[in-house]
Amino acid sequence: MATTRSFQSMLNEWLNYDLLAEEILKRDYFLNKVEKDQGWKSGPLVIPFQGGYASSIKFGSLTAENDVSQDEYVRGTITTQPEVWGTMLFHHKDLMQHDGKIKETTFLRMLPDQINNFMQGMKNAVSQNIMTGNSVTNLTVNGTVLGVAVVDHIERLTLGQKLQIVSTAPLSANVYVIALDINTNKVTVSAARGGAVLDISLYLVADDAKLVLDDSVANGMTSIRDSLLSAINGGSATLYGVSKLAYPYLQSINLDGAAITASNILEKLFDGFNTVRNKGKGNPSTAIVSWKWMANIMKQVETTKGAFKVNPSDTKASIYGWTEILITGVKGQLTIVSVQEASDDVIMFIDWAALKFHSNGFFTKRTSPDGLQYYEVRQTTGFVYLIDIALMGDFVLNRPSTCGIYHSIP
Numbered sequence: 001m002a003t004t005r006s007f008q009s010m011l012n013e014w015l016n017y018d019l020l021a022e023e024i025l026k027r028d029y030f031l032n033k034v035e036k037d038q039g040w041k042s043g044p045l046v047i048p049f050q051g052g053y054a055s056s057i058k059f060g061s062l063t064a065e066n067d068v069s070q071d072e073y074v075r076g077t078i079t080t081q082p083e084v085w086g087t088m089l090f091h092h093k094d095l096m097q098h099d100g101k102i103k104e105t106t107f108l109r110m111l112p113d114q115i116n117n118f119m120q121g122m123k124n125a126v127s128q129n130i131m132t133g134n135s136v137t138n139l140t141v142n143g144t145v146l147g148v149a150v151v152d153h154i155e156r157l158t159l160g161q162k163l164q165i166v167s168t169a170p171l172s173a174n175v176y177v178i179a180l181d182i183n184t185n186k187v188t189v190s191a192a193r194g195g196a197v198l199d200i201s202l203y204l205v206a207d208d209a210k211l212v213l214d215d216s217v218a219n220g221m222t223s224i225r226d227s228l229l230s231a232i233n234g235g236s237a238t239l240y241g242v243s244k245l246a247y248p249y250l251q252s253i254n255l256d257g258a259a260i261t262a263s264n265i266l267e268k269l270f271d272g273f274n275t276v277r278n279k280g281k282g283n284p285s286t287a288i289v290s291w292k293w294m295a296n297i298m299k300q301v302e303t304t305k306g307a308f309k310v311n312p313s314d315t316k317a318s319i320y321g322w323t324e325i326l327i328t329g330v331k332g333q334l335t336i337v338s339v340q341e342a343s344d345d346v347i348m349f350i351d352w353a354a355l356k357f358h359s360n361g362f363f364t365k366r367t368s369p370d371g372l373q374y375y376e377v378r379q380t381t382g383f384v385y386l387i388d389i390a391l392m393g394d395f396v397l398n399r400p401s402t403c404g405i406y407h408s409i410p
Contacts (some may be wrong), residue, residue: 028127029339030224030395033352040081040358040393047076047240047396049249074247076240081360082221084129084391086122092383122389124156124341125213126221130395131341133223134216136163139209140185147178147189147197151211154185155340162214165189165200167207173198175211187211224355227397228252228348228405239400252397253279253404257347260409262296266327269297269347272406273334276349282402284349286335293347293409294323294338301327349404359393366390 128136137157141150143165151157161177175198179188191198203209213220229235230244233254237244244250253276260268269287276284289297323338342348365373366388375386397403 028123029337030127030130030355031357034355034357034395035352036362037356037358038361040360042081042360042392045078045081045358045394045396047078047398049074049076049247049398074242074249076242078222078240078394078396081392082219082394084122084126084221086118086125086389088118088387088389090385090387092385121158126391127339127341128156129213129216129221130223131339132225132343134212134220135210136213137211139203139205139211142205143200143203143209145199145201147200149187149189149200149203149209149211150185151187152185154180154182154187157187157211160193162193163189163211164214164217165203165209165211166217167203167209169202169204169207171202171207171209172217173200174214175200221393222395222397224348224395224397225343225346225405227400228254228403229346229407230254233407239397244400248401250400252400253349255404255406257345257406257409260347260406263300265293265296266300268406269334269336272347272404273349276404280351280402280404282351282354282399284351284403285333286337286350286352288342288348288350289336289338290342290344291338291340292344294325294336297336298325301325345407345409347406347409351399351402354397354399354402356396356398357393358396359391362393363389363391 137151137153139149140152143149149165157163157177157180159177159180163175163177164172165175166172173191175189175191176193176195177187178190178194178197180186189198189200190196226236227239230251231237235244239250242250255272255275257268257272273284273287276282325336327334327336367373368375373387375388377384377386
């Protein structure tokens, strides 16, 4: 049919893989920086590492043959390939002329905005999951019977968004965002799309109540935060199926950030940087901070130029959500990067050689066996076209001990 062929032609020409890849890469700092391996065709992903090294050295005589230390090799595994799906919807009536054919000029005019908004949302979901785990925002005030929650990151939410509200009570429920008050950080939720408010008064700050991405608790990607933090500091107890406590290789350098303040942030950054380089034996060259801490860092740079040297040409800002600043101190150079997805309570020291993203083709459009890249649905209110984009893969921290993290920052 003419309408179907015309729409398919527009998809092939304007919604191709390269365009989607460029959009997501430019808007995400980690996906832009990290090494990518697109050869993971599902199935278990084996992550081998050396847990112990031959260390038998003795002065004055030979080591007894029954007392020789050997190299120890360990097999870590990601058993299931995580998936994240994004879906775009187009109403046929929005794209058609009175003669029933799609008006190409209308489609071309609205498509860039659709892609921009959609890719920003998908980027936020993937980036948030990789950076901080399944949590989108935490409750700072107990929920109410009127479905209102006060949260710490209202900017991460959007109207109509489907999330889950969870707590350690344990409680869990699907919710939809039906109202946002940016100035008071209040979000109102419903149990159904377009439904009435949901009583969430049982979700308490004391129980770590939070809003999480849809089904991300069970099906989310491996997060850098959980990988870096030890279990006692709020991270995962295992990495790729192996206990972190069993091998130093799996232990990132954890630093107590309880004493960090706006006035000593630079000093603490360099102290932490030096400790991670010394203990980890790697090359952590970048500190990832939130916008809150970058603001304090830039203030400190201006007032303590005698202690820290900043080259104006080494400060970079991106319209896509991150700022970089290169600072030279007595302990070497450190690139400080602020990204919107970063949490205020942690600061990460990253060795880029320790990170890799494994996927099956990165971001791809779902294509049917007959070559169509959309799914047509007939409803009583008209036809709609659904387009699905998938990312199948996971983030791997393959050298945990060369990275570090400040935790418990107030």
